[in-house]
Amino acid sequence: MNRVVSKDVSRFFQSEHEDKGVRFLFNQNISYFSGENGNVAKIHLSSNETIQSDLVLVGVGGVPNIEIADNTKIEIDNGIRVDSACRTNVEDIYAIGDCTNHWNKIYQRYIRLESVQNAIDQAKVVAENISFGDVSYDSVPWFWSDQYDIKLQIAGVSQNFDEVIIRGNALEKSFSCLYLKNRTLIAVDAINRPRDFIHSKNLIYHKTIIDDDKNNIKEIDLKEYLHKS
Known part of the structure; x- marks a missing residue:
């Protein structure tokens, strides 16, 4: 999860899963699967460890599908580049x-997102632009x-933050991480x-600037900052 949330949030979720009996194996590669009677039975790792299994869930899709633009003049840059x-x-x-x-108009840079929203x-935006005029995605x-x-609810993109403020209490399973860059709020990870x-x-x-004392930011209702935006 380090790709999308902070280390604090990653460690929190890892601990929660481990408490439920989940075992994590890091820095491992799957060499191959073996089966019996047409069903998967074992997972063979690069460390020579073998894991008994009757079900394998494979997560794929982290690489953009740009083949549709092959042999065209469409610009490719970490995906199909659009304005x-x-x-x-x-x-x-x-x-x-x-x-x-x-x-992205908010972050003033190119971003590729894997997101339903x-x-x-x-x-x-595209439907509006094709039908009526010039609308920007913001x-x-x-x-x-x-x-x-x-x-877990995430808003914004936390890349390149220079400060993180934690509100709430992880032990109570209710906390949030506010990510700031140059005192401007750029993202949040909210857990319950x-x-x-x-x-x-x-x-x-x-693009609200959060310039209060850190202890005050931890306690104040964030709604108060809307009046300063």
Whole structure:
């Protein structure tokens, strides 16, 4: 999870899973599977360890599918590159979704996102642009994950943050991590704290500067900062 959340949040979820009996194996590769009677039975690791198994879930899809643009003039750069209106460099050709590397107006850089929200909102932008005029995509990225009795809600992109402020208490399974860059809120990871998620999402959109004392930020209702945006 380090790819999308902080180390604090990653460690929290790892601990929760381990408490439920999940075993993590890091820095391992799967060499091959073996089976019996047409079903998977064993997982053979590069460390020579063998794991008994009757079900294997394989996670794939982290590489953008750009084959559709092969042998075209469409620009490729960590995906199909599009502007803030989801237009490619080829006239009248648009692209949306996980395969796109789009210009993000909030972060002022190109970003590729694997997100249901991103795909849906980009589709709305393209439909509007094809039908009526020139609309830019300016949504705050958001994500979610439900694990056991824990709801993780993420708003924004935390890459390149220079400060993190933790609100709440991880021991009570209710806390949030606010990510700042140059004192501006750029992202939040909210664990069982929906209010922090909702208010932070608005603050991120308005590029709100959080310049209070850190202890005050840990306690204040984030809604108060909306008046300063």
